[in-house]
Amino acid sequence: MDQRDAARAVSLATKVAGRGLMLKFGVAGAGIFFVLLLVFGLVAGGMSGSAAAAAQSCGDLGTPSAPLPGGGGSTPSGPLHDQELANAKVIDQAAQQGGLSGRATLIGLMTALQESSLIDLPNGDRDSIGLFQQRPSAGWGTVDQILHHPDFQAHSFFYGVGPQHDPHGLTQIVAWQTMSLGGAAQAVQGSAYPLLYAGQEAPARQIAQQAGINLDRPGTGDGNGHVPDSSGSPTPTNSTGGNCYSSTPPGQTGGPFHDGSSPWPDVVKNPRSTEQAIQWERDQAATGEATWHLRCLATVASAYGWGGAGYTNPPANSHSYATELYRNLIPASMHHDGDRNPPPGALMFWDTGSLAGHVAMYIGNGQVASSDILRPGYIDIVPATEIETKWGAKYIGWAPPYFPAAG
Template identity: 25%
Template sequence: MRSALVVGGLVAVATVAVVGISAVTTVVREDQEADQARRMTISCNASLGPITSGPAGSGAADAAKLSEEQRGTVAMIISIGKKRELPPRAWQVAIQAGMTESGLRSLDHGDRDSLGIFQMRPSMGWGTPAQVTDPDYAINKFYDVLEAVPNWEQRRPGESAQDVERSAFPDRYHKWEPMAAHLIGNVGLVADPTGCGQGTGVLLAAPTKSAGEAIKFALAQQGKPYQWGALTTHQNSFDCSSLMLQAYRSAGVTLPRVSRQQFQAGAMLPVEQAQPGDLLFWAYDPSNPATIHHVAMYLGDGKIVEAQQTGVPVHIRPVRWGEAELVAQAVRPGV
């Protein structure tokens, strides 16, 4: 860390042993009912879902490589975040920062006098060497500074991590988005990271009854896991096209199984004119429908609901008309 931030107030030094794998389940499962009640009081931002990037499945794959020490650090980040009644978005920021700075380990060395999980520098006012190498102190200090960052909840997690760390390499925190999203969903046992439940913010009315029924079905699946090749005969898990197929099947409209076929299963219109219930598509070559690899449902107000990738539950996220690989045509099923 190359930060010049100075945060007043020091706490007593405490030695905290990093919990092992055997303790992780206990740590994250305790007081689940209380956690649910707390999330109901967290301010909701429906435009923010689990923000991820990287190849499909990379989040779960990276998480599977973590050592016992690293998993213990994740458990502490989540446990302390819960005790402080911080939303899961804060846990994601801390996990990405810790993985980038130290590999989620409490290091006794670093660049210049940088130490600990977040490579805090005692010379820059972060605390004594003993304090910044104490995981409990370091995690709480990180959260202290994060909470002081204006509008941190509204930003991409890696950007918020940079606001705390002040690194000379600001983009490197984004690398761990998929893994952090996987961990808050699977280790933190949180299906609804934004605290919004099935809410979607201010959305346009669906243009047809079938679109409205399809949207209702898709939103009811939020929090369920992604599974490539998921069966279309149950609702325990979904991939992108099975979610669309079942959503429209609930409305009496039959869609083909895979996204490339679904692109041909309705009326086409410019993507910028999409209305709630229309399907949006992503392709390796947006000009070639044969390369389509993903489909999602537009909700209006610049949002989609999707089953995105392994390690990321069904969720709502913002969409930009100019984002990479987005096909220029939307499809309106049943028309």
């Protein structure tokens, strides 16, 4: 490790700690971390002149190494930068293998820069690892499959994991070619900080130029059906259990949603009116806290004034799942299968490929108030079509806000 890389390692280590390592490893881990910083600090402390300036000009997490003043030219160098260039080439090769354009490579580079500074990190927030900070617990593969295998990581990012593409990759995102660059990255990653990817475009282009990558390359295919080679390893699976949604790859979406007009049956009686429930959802979206992660059914019940939907937890009663409420507890006479004209206040249901499914309240003008769709744990107001385009869910239909077991 040269002086330049020592300084960059301090910056990278500090940023990684900010992404969750301190919380992950606790006090003991924090102590080890600060010992490492001290070691790096002593090395950097022995620098003088231009080397001292290096510590102030290192690339931050999510950016390539910055040129050093008086350091012999404007092109970054050193072992860490060599890793960045090598990993950038791997990402580009994975895109080309599926016939994807240079735009896809750019999206991949932007994502990896934001997530890991294009370094194959062995850790991160919770169990996140690698260039794209992919989580084994979320179905992105085993630690052995992901770590030290940037080609597998890049293929997973572009094409999803396994024959079912679950979790989905970039090529399963509907219209990714015409989305904003940062929006396409977020559609794959589902980050709590979706706006940060866009800021990596300029650094990604810089890295691409240094690595000899042609970002203007036209595509020869859409990559659909391209499955990463797992080198004989079992295909990773993603079990969502009782979650309110899954990372099932997007399918074809239907048309837009429009306001319908249908009075609730007399049996539908809730503590709050439809107008009050919609206002509750809007208030939660504006000022609410992150208390609704994987609790989609609880959100709509709470909006209508109930303490909960009133169902026991599985396996005693699987009706605590959103789709089971629609299929088994709400009378068939109240089902509006596939109808894309729900009245404001209606409960809308989606099949996510898991038993749980997803439910959200339609609030009018083609929008729903949904938990987890933009920020884990929060309620946000989005176009109803985003449940399909972001999660790949299949729309089932809508029903009146009927909670027969609530009390």
